[in-house]
Amino acid sequence: MTLNGFTGSELGALSYPGIHRVSDRFIHHITQLARPSLSPALAQVIFESEIAQRTMVIVTTERAVLSPFLVAEMRRFGNFWAYQAHDLSFRNALSGLPVRGWGDLVSPARPDEMPWFPPAESGQAHAAISIEVVAHHRAEGSLLVGALAEAFATTGGRANLDVMGMREPLTAMWSRAALTQRVRSQMPKAEMVRAASPDGAFVDLAYERSPQGVIERMNGRLVLGEYGLWASQAVNIAAGILTHLADLCVPVIMTTSLIDVEPCGGQGIRRRHEEVPLAWLGGPMTVRRAEAEVDVLAERYAGRRIGRRAVPSLLVTFPSQAGDPRQQLQRLLTDIELGGRKAAAANEEARPNGDQ
Amino acid sequence: MAISELVILSDREPSFDEWCAAADSVTKGQVVELLGGAWHVLDQDDRPVVTWWASQQIEEPRAAQQAVGQPVGPGQFWTDILLPPDADRGITIAWRLATAIGGTLERRV
Numbered sequence: 315m316t317l318n319g320f321t322g323s324e325l326g327a328l329s330y331p332g333i334h335r336v337s338d339r340f341i342h343h344i345t346q347l348a349r350p351s352l353s354p355a356l357a358q359v360i361f362e363s364e365i366a367q368r369t370m371v372i373v374t375t376e377r378a379v380l381s382p383f384l385v386a387e388m389r390r391f392g393n394f395w396a397y398q399a400h401d402l403s404f405r406n407a408l409s410g411l412p413v414r415g416w417g418d419l420v421s422p423a424r425p426d427e428m429p430w431f432p433p434a435e436s437g438q439a440h441a442a443i444s445i446e447v448v449a450h451h452r453a454e455g456s457l458l459v460g461a462l463a464e465a466f467a468t469t470g471g472r473a474n475l476d477v478m479g480m481r482e483p484l485t486a487m488w489s490r491a492a493l494t495q496r497v498r499s500q501m502p503k504a505e506m507v508r509a510a511s512p513d514g515a516f517v518d519l520a521y522e523r524s525p526q527g528v529i530e531r532m533n534g535r536l537v538l539g540e541y542g543l544w545a546s547q548a549v550n551i552a553a554g555i556l557t558h559l560a561d562l563c564v565p566v567i568m569t570t571s572l573i574d575v576e577p578c579g580g581q582g583i584r585r586r587h588e589e590v591p592l593a594w595l596g597g598p599m600t601v602r603r604a605e606a607e608v609d610v611l612a613e614r615y616a617g618r619r620i621g622r623r624a625v626p627s628l629l630v631t632f633p634s635q636a637g638d639p640r641q642q643l644q645r646l647l648t649d650i651e652l653g654g655r656k657a658a659a660a661n662e663e664a665r666p667n668g669d670q
Numbered sequence: 671m672a673i674s675e676l677v678i679l680s681d682r683e684p685s686f687d688e689w690c691a692a693a694d695s696v697t698k699g700q701v702v703e704l705l706g707g708a709w710h711v712l713d714q715d716d717r718p719v720v721t722w723w724a725s726q727q728i729e730e731p732r733a734a735q736q737a738v739g740q741p742v743g744p745g746q747f748w749t750d751i752l753l754p755p756d757a758d759r760g761i762t763i764a765w766r767l768a769t770a771i772g773g774t775l776e777r778r779v
Binding site: 330331332334345347348349351353354355357358361476477479482483484485486487488510512 | 675704705706707708710718721723726727728729730731732733734736737748750752753754755778779
């Protein structure tokens with residue numbers, strides 16, 4: 315044997331066994347695994363797709379359940395998921411619509427097309443809180459990252475995170491000290507670390523230096539329990555999570571939504587409840603940038619001012635009793651964005667001509 | 671045409687030379703290193719035979735056990751393997767390597 319170095323694409327895509335088919339737009343990965351995960355093999359397919367400037371399509375059986383980390387990674391790269399149904403036809407796993415040609419994945423549905431999903435077992439739908447956090451930390455020598463992830467995982471007395479790593483399975487023991495050491499050694503931008511708990515918490519953690527300190531981005535999900543039993547409590551739980559997290563950092567922005575997942579936290583192929591916004595938190599910078607008065611916004615959106623008096627944050631919840639939560643969130647974001655644009659325009663107008 | 675992901679579980683890490691020896695016993699070809707940390711065995715006609723990733727030692731086995739659906743011990747080494755659709759030669763290489771280092775060859779669920 316001789317050793318040479320290449321990317322899979324340089325070898326010719328078909329030479330990398332994770333890539334089954336290549337077209338002008340797509341790279342296909344076909345798997346019969348019951349639980350495809352963000353294994354090194356699949357991460358390599360996503361990487362090769364990026365290098366080849368194509369979109370990965372994972373093709374599974376209709377019983378496949380994707381791991382939460384794979385779902386998050388595929389979402390990040392805009393990948394597609396198709397499955398082969400029992401009648402051997404292909405369908406889009408998210409929409410349930412038929413895929414007659416792979417271009418159908420990016421085309422609008424035809425009027426005569428009907429979604430179809432394999433029948434779900436009763437009790438399969440589980441409620442989970444999905445969270446996206448951008449937070450700021452002072453770059454102090456004593457900073458130990460990972461506190462937000464632990465606080466999220468241990469919501470309601472659940473078990474703490476126990477594993478972490480870059481690819482699945484996560485095999486390193488969860489440790490804030492080890493995480494901090496890894497992140498420090500990779501600054502100014504650290505490679506994403508993933509962590510999970512035995513009680514259904516899954517988080518992606520990314521860190522980078524900013525002029526003011528360290529920016530932390532955390533995306534995650536926390537399985538609550540059977541959808542029918544937990545969905546109605548999710549707004550209050552989400553508000554509690556955001557309030558707690560805001561105490562542990564300088565929040566920039568935090569959003570939560572209710573999602574429908576499998577009991578393991580992954581995503582199967584079935585008709586699911588739509589994602590619903592639960593609660594939103596704008597940190598001091600976000601609120602100030604929009605030149606919005608926290609108290610005015612709090613009153614308008616039945617929100618609440620939290621955090622330190624001089625640098626308050628705004629927490630808004632979206633209970634279904636107050637109307638469609640998606641519309642509530644949209645109104646709030648539009649208001650904040652418009653405020654930001656008005657402030658920017660006012661600043662522009664205030665500039666002397668010579669500054670233009 | 672499915673692609674198989676296998677795992678070698680062992681008490682020690684297989685060396686690069688042990689991988690090459692196992693591969694040489696099945697096919698004469700070349701090993702190429704892929705950007706991203708994988709090694710890839712091609713036969714004399716440049717057809718893929720087997721791909722493997724650097725081993726990792728398991729500190730906390732919970733997720734590893736779920737990935738193979740059976741008990742995994744802390745301290746064991748986990749080596750990821752990917753096979754092409756024509757998997758026979760790759761399975762033979764992986765099985766010979768697993769045997770040589772006293773490990774077992776498992777399938778991901």
